[in-house]
Amino acid sequence: MGDLFGWLLVFTLLISLLAILSYQLMCLTDLEVDYINPYDSAARINMLVLPEFATQGILCIIYLITGHWFMFLLSLPYLHYNVGLYRRRQHLVDVTEIYSQLNGEKKQRLFKLCYLIILLVLCIFWLLWTVGEAHD
Structure with missing residues (x-):
């Protein structure tokens, strides 16, 4: 039962990470089609960068504690990529250069989104595997 709870917690964290990244991508897309000004877009994205990093760190700690190596x-x-961005102080979007970095920022977040979708599919697989073992 504890293993099932761990997978449900991981599933919830992965969904929250996907929501954070989707919102950041929406802000960048709105900026690209000129629905929002650069200051508001950068403020909205930067507001969610540290929660994204913290959630990813908690996810790794939960994997480590539950023994899902x-x-x-x-x-x-x-x-590791997020920690590197934070240490180089490149984790926040700069308002003055947001237009020149727009394509790079979108590609970075799309890559993260695809990576998390793969992790989510694997998590769903292991969650269903755990439920199947519990019924045996």
Whole structure:
């Protein structure tokens, strides 16, 4: 039962990460089609960067605590990338250069989104596997 609870917690964290990244992509797309000004877009994106990083860190810690080594190793590169961005102080979107960095920022978030979708599919697989074992 504890393993099932762990997978449900991981599932919830992955869904929240997907929601954060989707919102950031929406802000960048709105900026691209000129529905929002650069200041508001950068403020909205920057507001969610640290919660995204913290959620990813918590996800890795939960994988480590629950002993899901394969999933921990799969999520470690994403965490390493985020820590590298934070250490180089490149984690926030600059208002003055947001238009010149727009394509790069969108590609970065799309790559993260695809990466998280793969992790989510694997999580759903292991969640269903755990439920199937519980019924046996």
